[in-house]
Amino acid sequence: MDKIKEKLQQTSQATRSERRGRFISFLALILILVVVIAIFWFVAAKGLATFFQNHINVWDFLSGKTWDPSVKGANGRPEVGALPMIVGSFLITLLSALVATPFAIGTAVFMNEIAPRNGAKILQPVTELLVGIPSVVYGFIGLSVVVPFVRHVFGGSGFGILSGTFVLFVMILPTVTSMTADTLKSVPRYYREASLALGATRWQTIHKVVLRAATPGILTAIVFGMARAFGEALAVQMVVGNATLLPHNLVSPSSTLTSVLTEGIGNTVMGSLQNNALWSLALVLLIMSLFFNVIIRIIGRKGELR
Amino acid sequence: MALPIMSTDNLHLFYGKKEALKGINLDFQEKGITALIGPSGCGKSTFLRCLNRMNDLIDDVTITGNVMFKNQNVYAPDTDIVALRKEVGMVFQQPNPFPFSIYENVIYGLRLAGVRDKQVLDEAVERSLRQAAIWDEVKDDLHKNALALSGGQQQRVCIARVLAVSPDVLLLDEPTSALDPVSSHVIEETLLQLRYDYTVITVTHNLQQASRIADRTAFFLQGELIEVSDTKKMFMDPQKQQTQDYISGRFG
Numbered sequence: 001m002d003k004i005k006e007k008l009q010q011t012s013q014a015t016r017s018e019r020r021g022r023f024i025s026f027l028a029l030i031l032i033l034v035v036v037i038a039i040f041w042f043v044a045a046k047g048l049a050t051f052f053q054n055h056i057n058v059w060d061f062l063s064g065k066t067w068d069p070s071v072k073g074a075n076g077r078p079e080v081g082a083l084p085m086i087v088g089s090f091l092i093t094l095l096s097a098l099v100a101t102p103f104a105i106g107t108a109v110f111m112n113e114i115a116p117r118n119g120a121k122i123l124q125p126v127t128e129l130l131v132g133i134p135s136v137v138y139g140f141i142g143l144s145v146v147v148p149f150v151r152h153v154f155g156g157s158g159f160g161i162l163s164g165t166f167v168l169f170v171m172i173l174p175t176v177t178s179m180t181a182d183t184l185k186s187v188p189r190y191y192r193e194a195s196l197a198l199g200a201t202r203w204q205t206i207h208k209v210v211l212r213a214a215t216p217g218i219l220t221a222i223v224f225g226m227a228r229a230f231g232e233a234l235a236v237q238m239v240v241g242n243a244t245l246l247p248h249n250l251v252s253p254s255s256t257l258t259s260v261l262t263e264g265i266g267n268t269v270m271g272s273l274q275n276n277a278l279w280s281l282a283l284v285l286l287i288m289s290l291f292f293n294v295i296i297r298i299i300g301r302k303g304e305l306r
Numbered sequence: 307m308a309l310p311i312m313s314t315d316n317l318h319l320f321y322g323k324k325e326a327l328k329g330i331n332l333d334f335q336e337k338g339i340t341a342l343i344g345p346s347g348c349g350k351s352t353f354l355r356c357l358n359r360m361n362d363l364i365d366d367v368t369i370t371g372n373v374m375f376k377n378q379n380v381y382a383p384d385t386d387i388v389a390l391r392k393e394v395g396m397v398f399q400q401p402n403p404f405p406f407s408i409y410e411n412v413i414y415g416l417r418l419a420g421v422r423d424k425q426v427l428d429e430a431v432e433r434s435l436r437q438a439a440i441w442d443e444v445k446d447d448l449h450k451n452a453l454a455l456s457g458g459q460q461q462r463v464c465i466a467r468v469l470a471v472s473p474d475v476l477l478l479d480e481p482t483s484a485l486d487p488v489s490s491h492v493i494e495e496t497l498l499q500l501r502y503d504y505t506v507i508t509v510t511h512n513l514q515q516a517s518r519i520a521d522r523t524a525f526f527l528q529g530e531l532i533e534v535s536d537t538k539k540m541f542m543d544p545q546k547q548q549t550q551d552y553i554s555g556r557f558g
Contacts, residue, residue: 190402194464197360198415198471199392208414213405 047283139238156251159241183217458489
């Protein structure tokens, strides 16, 4: 009797290993949390210094049209107007998502609904390959193929939003496609059967049931693609022209938040206004990424409720 | 006897090499309920799905023999599958309403046919939901998502969805097996009303259900049609030993 009691009161091997496992995963969680918080804190501290130390008006920063941190403007303050980059980033993101979405949905529908066997066999590896290509390669191809093409067809120097859009279109296409394909795959088979049994053609079924049931997932895929496009730096920088001017049209050289960052961050002194202003751009980027994340979550939650 | 509305002639079906239906000859007269009974895997659902060509969706299926619907061979190359499925509607085992509102579920088939007139649609919704015996339960929230209903209600919405396109034949693949007894009872009552206007063919693994609702019963075993007769006769005086054994619960 006492033996059993003793045994029950002792911590068993299984309990101990359970505790150890919980401790390890808890530690991993803490580490990641600390890293994320540290990044936010760091970028925020640096980015806000522009406004608190250098006393730049936030509104001037967001709406100013001239970016030249080393020169003092008419009001005696340095010119740190970020509007051209913000506009550039948004334009390039929206346009590339706009162009990529129909192609992505078309490809995903083909892979899943029209030719599930061959489509998946050929297109799956292709889209995965597209994800794996480094962005510098995309940029290089953009520089040597897309820019001359745009110059030839649409005029201008070829550098600009349009070239950036084309390059980003190819870059985000696999992301949006594979996520859309996953969503279509998760649409239950019985929706399709019910629709076909009611005398729907395959196209009517895809269009009226499958795509409709998959809408929240497809929206999430698009926003994911936009988040990627918004954050892409190198490839965009190589084709966008890097002129910190408000874009007059789609073929005039312009810039994005990321392109100005990659270009400038190595050439400024830590703690100087020029450097702080770049950190402010990074802060805008971070907040926007956060915003995209929130949108994804909201769409995802709406999808669950249905 | 009148010409059957639907009939099969030496119908064989293979999944790959495996023969699932071994030459079925079965006639269905207009109106009334026919129940297909038999143990799991006997081919009764497979047979049902041959009647509106739902087996086309499965890879590696070979079908030989004839299925006639109103003098048209269902498997003839010139048969319009879309038109066929409007005439031969189907309700599945799992209630499978679309994730839309009840109203949109019911009018789905009509929308496909291009009906736009709001009044026609409204009338069709009320008529179908009444026929499926669910109108009183949902008439106040027709624009609620159909997935928010209970399983039994969902199944009746699915029946209404099929009835809205006014088919001649109604195929039901174990329509109550995923439902509780009370919901099952309501669906049975619904079917008993529908048999005056539709040719109802239902698969069921529930012998009591077959004896309660069916006018005729067909017994399947291992891909073969063993016996078919009026339900009363089948249960009181089966002709074959296997039928006798199955309905008296000796196997299955």
